[in-house]
Amino acid sequence: MNNIVEKDGKRFVEHEGLLVPLLFAPLEGPQTWFMEYEGQTDNLFYGGARGGGKTECLIALAAKYGHIPGYRCLYMRRTHPRLIQSVERARMVLTNMGWRPSENSFKHESGAIIRYGHCQYEADRFNYQGHEYQKILFDELTEFTKKIYEFMATCCRSTIPDIKAQMIGTGNPGGVGHLWVKKMYVDRCKPVPIGGKVYNEEFDVTWQPEAPGKVYTDEEGLTYQFVPAKVFDNKYIIENDKAYVLRLKKLPQEVRKAHLDGSWDVFVGQFFGEWNPKVHVVDSFKIPLNWPRYVSLDFGSSAPFVGMFHTVDPYTGELYTYDEYWAKGQSLRYHAAQIALRVANEPKIDMIIYPHDMHRRFSKEDADFETMIDTFKRHLTEELDKLKKPKHLRFDKAVSGPNTRVMGWNLMREALAEPWWRITKDCKMLIQTLPYLIHDEKNPDDVQECDEDHWAEASRNGLVHIKRSPTETKGNKYEFKKKPQRRMTRKHWMVM
Numbered sequence: 001m002n003n004i005v006e007k008d009g010k011r012f013v014e015h016e017g018l019l020v021p022l023l024f025a026p027l028e029g030p031q032t033w034f035m036e037y038e039g040q041t042d043n044l045f046y047g048g049a050r051g052g053g054k055t056e057c058l059i060a061l062a063a064k065y066g067h068i069p070g071y072r073c074l075y076m077r078r079t080h081p082r083l084i085q086s087v088e089r090a091r092m093v094l095t096n097m098g099w100r101p102s103e104n105s106f107k108h109e110s111g112a113i114i115r116y117g118h119c120q121y122e123a124d125r126f127n128y129q130g131h132e133y134q135k136i137l138f139d140e141l142t143e144f145t146k147k148i149y150e151f152m153a154t155c156c157r158s159t160i161p162d163i164k165a166q167m168i169g170t171g172n173p174g175g176v177g178h179l180w181v182k183k184m185y186v187d188r189c190k191p192v193p194i195g196g197k198v199y200n201e202e203f204d205v206t207w208q209p210e211a212p213g214k215v216y217t218d219e220e221g222l223t224y225q226f227v228p229a230k231v232f233d234n235k236y237i238i239e240n241d242k243a244y245v246l247r248l249k250k251l252p253q254e255v256r257k258a259h260l261d262g263s264w265d266v267f268v269g270q271f272f273g274e275w276n277p278k279v280h281v282v283d284s285f286k287i288p289l290n291w292p293r294y295v296s297l298d299f300g301s302s303a304p305f306v307g308m309f310h311t312v313d314p315y316t317g318e319l320y321t322y323d324e325y326w327a328k329g330q331s332l333r334y335h336a337a338q339i340a341l342r343v344a345n346e347p348k349i350d351m352i353i354y355p356h357d358m359h360r361r362f363s364k365e366d367a368d369f370e371t372m373i374d375t376f377k378r379h380l381t382e383e384l385d386k387l388k389k390p391k392h393l394r395f396d397k398a399v400s401g402p403n404t405r406v407m408g409w410n411l412m413r414e415a416l417a418e419p420w421w422r423i424t425k426d427c428k429m430l431i432q433t434l435p436y437l438i439h440d441e442k443n444p445d446d447v448q449e450c451d452e453d454h455w456a457e458a459s460r461n462g463l464v465h466i467k468r469s470p471t472e473t474k475g476n477k478y479e480f481k482k483k484p485q486r487r488m489t490r491k492h493w494m495v496m
């Protein structure tokens with residue numbers, strides 16, 4: 001235990017020769033609201049601008065029930081190095097608890113425990129199988145995937161009457177979890193403005209103070225609250241670290257909106273920076289009969305199975321993605337039946353492009369087993385026959401190989417930049433997810449895999465395959481034959 005010292009009527013703790021103020025007192029505004037909503041809702045998130053005092057508050061909040069025997073709290077970061085940083089900060093605040101390095105936990109004399117843990121890979125979540133905590137806290141929740149969050153929620157229970165089981169997070173916009181956190185909290189629990197905008201003369205910045213809005217209750221009766229954070233709410237930063245605010249202010253416009261204003265509509269690390277809904281999203285239209293039509297798939301059983309529908313204007317070479325199908329947790333037969341319903345309504349489908357992993361067999365050992373794509377084809381044909389709409393369908397395997405992901409993403413960025421790719425309003429999921437994909441941490445040319453990448457993956461499979469062969473490209477323009485053939489042969493389509 002650390003030494004407690006009294007000085008000028010305030011209590012400090014001696015930590016490595018420094019005097020650190022002992023008690024955490026929440027600042028007025030968001031920190032106070034965050035503390036108030038502790039114990040009120042099933043899910044709570046405190047997020048937005050950087051420097052708002054989120055981490056400090058979360059560390060202190062963990063210790064709230066330290067005096068109750070049986071209290072168990074888990075504090076999470078995505079990776080171990082980041083967790084160590086948090087532990088170091090926590091040791092300065094949680095001075096009434098002993099740190100036990102071998103157990104990665106603080107222990108109170110009451111027996112209460114605050115464990116520090118990480119979950120770098122999604123599979124690491126199973127390390128927590130069977131654990132039980134009343135509070136699970138995530139610092140930088142947007143670094144986590146929804147899969148991890150949902151699994152951890154199964155470890156969040158309480159049998160202590162005074163402690164409500166609660167999932168609590170803090171975080172900035174951006175990161176692999178940006179979209180699901182935005183959807184789960186920010187979009188559902190709209191903050192309310194307090195008074196008008198405030199002008200800060202010193203920093204020459206105008207900002208809008210906000211308070212948490214209404215608690216949101218979902219279909220299952222679970223409750224959610226979002227406490228918005230702004231850097232101007234943290235007087236410690238505003239008074240002691242002016243340079244920090246000035247640095248945030250100097251950031252490029254978009255990044256500044258996320259980091260200084262805490263805006264969730266833009267963020268750092270967006271992969272498709274070319275995305276502009278005003279240019280790329282168009283109204284649905286009647287597709288002329290002579291335009292070729294394609295379906296491109298992305299396969300998932302627990303993850304969504306996606307089918308994107310594309311067409312190309314044969315005279316301009318512009319590509320339109322005009323419809324989408326998706327469902328999750330269903331059999332191939334179900335997906336085939338659903339796609340058949342749509343295909344039956346189409347005058348024709350020139351090609352179905354499927355990902356190479358559908359060439360897998362249901363049983364790896366047994367070569368007699370059908371591949372997934374064969375099963376899918378069989379069901380699709382049967383369903384179309386049932387609907388009395390038999391169709392001649394051509395199946396092509398999407399290009400695969402070591403660098404195809406990166407090449408494909410590049411092609412999509414080109415397509416948006418030029419632009420020769422447009423998406424109709426009917427493709428709701430693609431429009432919702434594409435802008436929020438981020439760069440992979442290890443390979444910035446790749447998209448970080450996440451819960452929401454399936455619509456983009458299916459589109460990528462399609463775009464790469466549909467793009468014209470360079471031999472038929474004149475200059476930078478894609479020139480299509482004036483009289484497109486009824487059925488395309490391989491020669492007409494680029495195979496990379």
Ligand SMILES: Nc1ncnc2c1ncn2[C@@H]1O[C@H](COP(=O)(O)OP(=O)(O)O)[C@@H](O)[C@H]1O
Pocket residue numbers: 024025026027031049050051052053054055056057229234236237
């Ligand atoms: N209530 C508080 N009392 C004392 N210091 C605080 C308080 N809230 C925040 N701070 C200080 O403000 C700085 C930024 O806080 P931090 O929690 O790291 O912000 P965020 O996690 O939102 O980026 C830190 O140096 C922290 O110690």
Ligand SMILES: [Mg+2]
Pocket residue numbers: 054055056
């Ligand atoms: Mg922080």
